[in-house]
Amino acid sequence: MKLFEDDNPKNLNLPDAEVAYYPNLIAPGQALNYYNTLLKEVPWQQDDIKVFGKVYSQPRLTALYGNNEKPYSYSNITMKPLPFTPLLLKLKEKVEQHTSANFTTCLLNLYRDGRDSNGWHADDEKELGEHPIIASVSLGASRWFHLKHKKNKELKTKILLESGSLLLMQGETQKNWLHQIPKSKKVTDPRINLTFRVIK
Numbered sequence: 360m361k362l363f364e365d366d367n368p369k370n371l372n373l374p375d376a377e378v379a380y381y382p383n384l385i386a387p388g389q390a391l392n393y394y395n396t397l398l399k400e401v402p403w404q405q406d407d408i409k410v411f412g413k414v415y416s417q418p419r420l421t422a423l424y425g426n427n428e429k430p431y432s433y434s435n436i437t438m439k440p441l442p443f444t445p446l447l448l449k450l451k452e453k454v455e456q457h458t459s460a461n462f463t464t465c466l467l468n469l470y471r472d473g474r475d476s477n478g479w480h481a482d483d484e485k486e487l488g489e490h491p492i493i494a495s496v497s498l499g500a501s502r503w504f505h506l507k508h509k510k511n512k513e514l515k516t517k518i519l520l521e522s523g524s525l526l527l528m529q530g531e532t533q534k535n536w537l538h539q540i541p542k543s544k545k546v547t548d549p550r551i552n553l554t555f556r557v558i559k
């Protein structure tokens with residue numbers, strides 16, 4: 360009997376996008392184990408980013424892992440990947456069961472509490488290819504994920520990303536939509552997010 364694993368995705372049915380939410384990729388107890396391991400074993404770092412010529416400390420900690428040497432650049436920072444750990448390889452295989460992609464790279468985010476955030480952006484760097492596929496796994500505190508259409512101001516939505524969930528974005532999503540993790544006064548606990556990507 361499967362008590363927790365429910366493989367049915369919720370399709371967000373957004374126009375000009377393909378976004379699906381799998382609430383129970385990982386069972387709660389296992390999600391907590393993974394969260395504790397990653398919190399300890401990842402060399403979390405806080406980078407400075409340059410936006411319109413001004414330098415800011417990124418409002419979260421990050422790390423990059425990959426199975427090739429290819430660097431990943433965004434917001435004027437270039438990250439060099441560390442080799443995948445056994446746990447990250449296991450998670451990569453788990454998310455690959457829901458896609459036809461072979462992910463090369465994982466960008467990890469640590470939101471220490473609700474003061475940490477991730478501003479409006481699209482993951483449309485050219486090394487991600489024409490139709491980026493991004494598999495985003497959440498562990499720890501729940502956080503709201505906002506999406507808004509780039510052209511049609513009326514099109515926006517939000518979804519609560521819970522521990523153990525997978526959010527899959529593909530197709531034209533990055534071309535037509537922006538996403539963010541807003542700050543929240545109510546969130547006091549950390550959250551780890553893993554975004555598996557294909558770097559060409």
Ligand SMILES: O=C(O)CCC(=O)C(=O)O
Pocket residue numbers: 466468477482495504520538540552554
């Ligand atoms: O933390 C999240 O759920 C989103 C992370 C994200 O959008 C990114 O790293 O590009």
Ligand SMILES: [Fe+2]
Pocket residue numbers: 480481482538
């Ligand atoms: Fe993103």
